[in-house]
Amino acid sequence: MATYRATADWSLKEGEDFATGRYSRGHSVTFDSGFEVPGTASPHVVGNKWSVPGAVDPEQMLVGAIVTCHMLSFLHIAREAGFLATRYRDEAVGVMTRREDGEMWVSLVTLHPEITYLGRQPTPAERDDMHHKAHHVCFIANSVKTEIVVEEVVAT
Numbered sequence: 001m002a003t004y005r006a007t008a009d010w011s012l013k014e015g016e017d018f019a020t021g022r023y024s025r026g027h028s029v030t031f032d033s034g035f036e037v038p039g040t041a042s043p044h045v046v047g048n049k050w051s052v053p054g055a056v057d058p059e060q061m062l063v064g065a066i067v068t069c070h071m072l073s074f075l076h077i078a079r080e081a082g083f084l085a086t087r088y089r090d091e092a093v094g095v096m097t098r099r100e101d102g103e104m105w106v107s108l109v110t111l112h113p114e115i116t117y118l119g120r121q122p123t124p125a126e127r128d129d130m131h132h133k134a135h136h137v138c139f140i141a142n143s144v145k146t147e148i149v150v151e152e153v154v155a156t
Contacts, residue, residue, distance in 0.1 A: 005032040026052035063094035065140045066109045074134035087116040114153040
């Protein structure tokens with residue numbers, strides 16, 4: 001159906017010592033659109049000395065992919081249901097834990113969407129149904145083992 005590409009580019013800098021693990025984890029990630037972002041390992045994994053401030057780590061990119069996929073899926077579902085969304089903001093939180101074998105993984109992502117509508121407001125049941133449908137069709141949610149929970153923040 002479709003192919004997506006991303007190129008990660010890292011190189012050892014002068015004065016770094018790869019053999020002892022004393023090297024920057026800073027790199028670039030270039031997407032097939034041509035957009036490039038600075039990447040790094042998480043400071044939670046390698047410490048501040050070897051991570052790069054202002055760059056995104058793989059765990060952040062995973063949470064970002066999950067939250068944006070759910071948002072885009074939800075907006076489509078809401079439009080088809082006849083609602084007029086005017087804003088969607090979500091401060092998603094990903095949690096990394098240890099598996100039974102001791103390896104780390106992003107085990108949970110909690111979405112906190114706050115959605116503003118013009119005109120008719122969805123009922124709680126309609127909101128839940130739209131989030132359920134959005135989760136069901138989200139390509140990223142269908143691609144990961146991470147548990148994804150939606151806790152919508154309802155504006156009052």
